[in-house]
Amino acid sequence: MQISVTINGKLESGDVEPRTLLVEFIRYQLGLTGTHVGCDTSQCGACTIHMNGKSVKACTLLAAQADGQDIQTIEGVAPAEGPLHxxxxxxxxxxxxxxxxxxxxxxxxxxxxxxxxxxxxxxxxxxxxxxxxxxxxxxxxxxxxxxxxxxxxxxxxxx
Amino acid sequence: MYAFDYKKAASLEDAQQAFESADDGTFMAGGMTLIPTLKQRLASPTDVIDLDGIDDLRGITVDSDSVTIGAMTCHADVAASADVKKAISALAHLASLIGDPQVRNRGTIGGSIANNDPAADYPGALVGLGATVHTTKKTVSADDFFTGMFETALEEGELVTKVSFPIPEKAAYQKFPNPASRYAVVGAFVAKTKDGIRVAITGAGATVFRVPEMETALTGSFTADAIADIAVPADELNSDLHATAGYRAHLIGVMAKRAVADCG
The missing domain is CATH 1.10.150.120 ([2Fe-2S]-binding domain)
Structure with missing residues (x-):
């Protein structure tokens, strides 16, 4: 299925399986590897991102659920060339x-x-x-x- | 995860139609239990029907004698609601103790009660306050809604739409949380309502239950001392790696006394 997500202010689209996790889409399809997978059981929080301004665990969301939503990852916190946030x-x-x-x-x-x-x-x-x-x-x-x-x-x- | 089809429902009718046309469909609210279950391959639905797009199922309304919470309202919204804090502060407090901030941003009251995990917090509030559960098919009292471990009065394809809580004179929730998961090892919800005193215990048994002996004693004297000598038998309580049945029986007394004291 096709999804479109605004990620760090940029509109990105991709073809995912319904069972693709949001964190997999972010890391492997968009190449944004700052969001980590630690426990993969929604306990450790290494995969925490913001969806529509709220902190959520990207290992416990389907990519499909993020279709049309506004996502921010660690890469979007400060400009790549600095300075740091x-x-x-x-x-x-x-x-x-x-x-x-x-x-x-x-x-x-x-x-x-x-x-x-x-x-x-x-x-x-x-x-x-x-x-x-x-x-x-x-x-x-x-x-x-x-x-x-x-x-x-x-x-x-x-x- | 096994493969499945995903459908985001736009309305209740849409959700029910999707369920009926699926071979083995399942509804998804916040997904905080369902997605981990799918990941462990403990469930293999053919279709996952996401309820997140049904705006009618979200929201909190407070009137002079009740608080009504839409099924898709997340725990963080209940915990942060100034209206809920004012009307039933114990309910907002209970919501603030579920899981962690990220889980509270996704997990919903409808999902929690439909799942009826024996260690979930919300069943304590529903039974403790004598709430009413509204579904797509019926209106049912909380006492009749929770029927057993992970079992409820919901039938195949039936959805919770909202929960109404009568505003009590006073109420409090105290739980002994599992330090890792924050699930209730034992949670006690005590309320003084216009229909009498209610004491509901979650986490300890197969499903939430009331303690009539404590309710009677508290009707005589609403003090922690009044229930100090009431022991709940351990026979039918849960025993697992977190706590033995005997320890849970002990915690019921401790948490119930704390909740009574907390009522002020």
């Missing part, structure tokens, strides 16, 4: 990553979090609860939580 910068500055595998999903969840808590206090406890759907197996969460807190502040500062 303030949230990406904050991960770099606060030791928010080590191996980096979970990082694209962490950043997509972080951005959704900042959007959802606009005008409210995104404190440490809230960040930790909001990261329920994202697993890190190497850096540990302290740096990630610090990075999100700093990134949220930088974004609110109009950066």
């Amino acid at each position: 303030p949230m990406q910068e904050a991960f770099r500055d606060n030791h928010g990553l080590q191996c980096g595998f979970c990082t694209p999903g962490m950043i997509m969840s972080a951005l959704a979090m900042v959007e959802r808590y606009k005008g409210e206090d995104l404190d440490e406890q809230t960040i930790r609860e909001e990261l329920e759907g994202n697993l890190c197996r190497c850096t540990g969460y302290h740096g990630i939580v610090k990075a999100i807190s700093a990134g949220a502040k930088a974004m609110q500062g109009g950066a």
Whole structure:
């Protein structure tokens, strides 16, 4: 079946099987490999993207479900030639990553979090609860939580 | 996943027509249970009929005595709704505890109750508040809707359209979550409604159930102490790698007391 998706602001079309996962379409057909597949069982959050502005797990959506929808992946967060998005910068500055595998999903969840808590206090406890759907197996969460807190502040500062 | 045909329904009629013309069709709401099930090849429908395009099934309306939630309304929308928080804060709280943010952005109330996972949260709220389930064929009380493990009063091809919750005097939900999945190992929903006290337990048995002894005791005195000595027998409770039946029986008492205390 033919689908069309707006991905990072660009309209893309492709021929998929009904059983093709959205993450497979993004990685293998569109070549956007920043979105990772970790557990492939909707637990780890490495495949987190935004669909119509909401964070979702691309390993637990069919590509067909994204037909006509607006998708943002990690590649769409900042221009390819830089500079980095303030949230990406904050991960770099606060030791928010080590191996980096979970990082694209962490950043997509972080951005959704900042959007959802606009005008409210995104404190440490809230960040930790909001990261329920994202697993890190190497850096540990302290740096990630610090990075999100700093990134949220930088974004609110109009950066 | 085995191969299947995908159809996005534009209306309820469209969805039902697609179901009738399929050899072995299945409806998909948010897909948070169905897609993992398909991926594990535990189901092999010939047709997956996506309900996401049926806008009539989405939305929250609150009037003076009830909160009505469309079947395709996602958990995140219920959790964030100022109207739900004001009318039945325990319901918004319960929705905020389901899964994780990404799952709450996709998972729906209709999908959750139609699936009737024994560890799901929503059945607790439906039975705890004495809700009414509206389907394409009938209107049924929550007490009669959940009939067994992954079993409901829905017939072949029947769809949940909305759920109406009467606004209680007070209500609270407390759960002991599985630390990995956030499913309820045991969840207790306690409500003081105009028709009496209701205590509903999810996660512990084959399906959600009420505890009449606790309801009677709380009618006499609405305090956590009133139910401190009421033990629910472990005989028919679930026992698995997360918790034994005995532990679940113990947690019922703990969670129910916490819920009563939380009612204020």
